Amino acid sequence: MDYEQLRREYTAGGLSRESLDDCPLTQFEHWLAQAVKADIGDPTAMVLATVDEHGAPWQRIVLLKGLSRGGFVFYTNHGSNKARDIAARPQVSLHFPWNVLDRQVIIAGRAEKMSLAESAAYFATRPRESQVAAWASRQSRPISTRALLEEQARAIREKFGRGEIPLPDFWGGYRVLPQRIEFWQGRQHRLHDRFLYTRNAGGWAIEQLQP
Numbered sequence: 001m002d003y004e005q006l007r008r009e010y011t012a013g014g015l016s017r018e019s020l021d022d023c024p025l026t027q028f029e030h031w032l033a034q035a036v037k038a039d040i041g042d043p044t045a046m047v048l049a050t051v052d053e054h055g056a057p058w059q060r061i062v063l064l065k066g067l068s069r070g071g072f073v074f075y076t077n078h079g080s081n082k083a084r085d086i087a088a089r090p091q092v093s094l095h096f097p098w099n100v101l102d103r104q105v106i107i108a109g110r111a112e113k114m115s116l117a118e119s120a121a122y123f124a125t126r127p128r129e130s131q132v133a134a135w136a137s138r139q140s141r142p143i144s145t146r147a148l149l150e151e152q153a154r155a156i157r158e159k160f161g162r163g164e165i166p167l168p169d170f171w172g173g174y175r176v177l178p179q180r181i182e183f184w185q186g187r188q189h190r191l192h193d194r195f196l197y198t199r200n201a202g203g204w205a206i207e208q209l210q211p
Helices: 024-037 081-088 116-123 128-136 146-160
Strands: 046-049 057-063 071-077 091-097 102-115 171-187 193-200 203-209
Touching: 024 091, 024 102, 024 171, 046 071, 046 081, 046 146, 057 071, 071 102, 071 116, 081 091, 116 171, 128 146
Parallel strands: none
Antiparallel strands: 046 057, 046 091, 071 171, 091 102, 102 171, 171 193, 193 203
């Protein structure tokens, strides 16, 4: 395969300072609404990057589950690799790759645990089998076979029967409080539009970046 020939022009649109909202979270909601309207697969999928105890970065895709108290919300097992990384080094990065629209949003911020009440309220809205999966999986830990994972899920179904499945004490939400947010719009000839919001004492400063 000739990788060097895999290229295209970005012609979906442009981005100007005049078109941007002064608040990056409001601007993000505008773009997310447009991504949903464009029928992009998994428009709330975001890449979460953390750094482990050896200083090595790692990325994985998680789903955005809301904007709360000025932050981007996702949920996970508190024993997962991502959660353990966050506990030691809470500075993280998020990335929304909306390639169909020639757009991406890049966020740098600090992740914090959400309250038990917030996590329980969200957990109650999850499909029952998703609740079962949260209990059954010791996320990121090794397992010998798929059959063993299925057996763990079966045991959880039997344990709770038809009753309510409570929030596991090892599972919950995180809120990423942004410090920098970049909005990137692809343009022809690689002369892309980039605008960076940086949090300061008065709110947000906005500057345009060269591509």
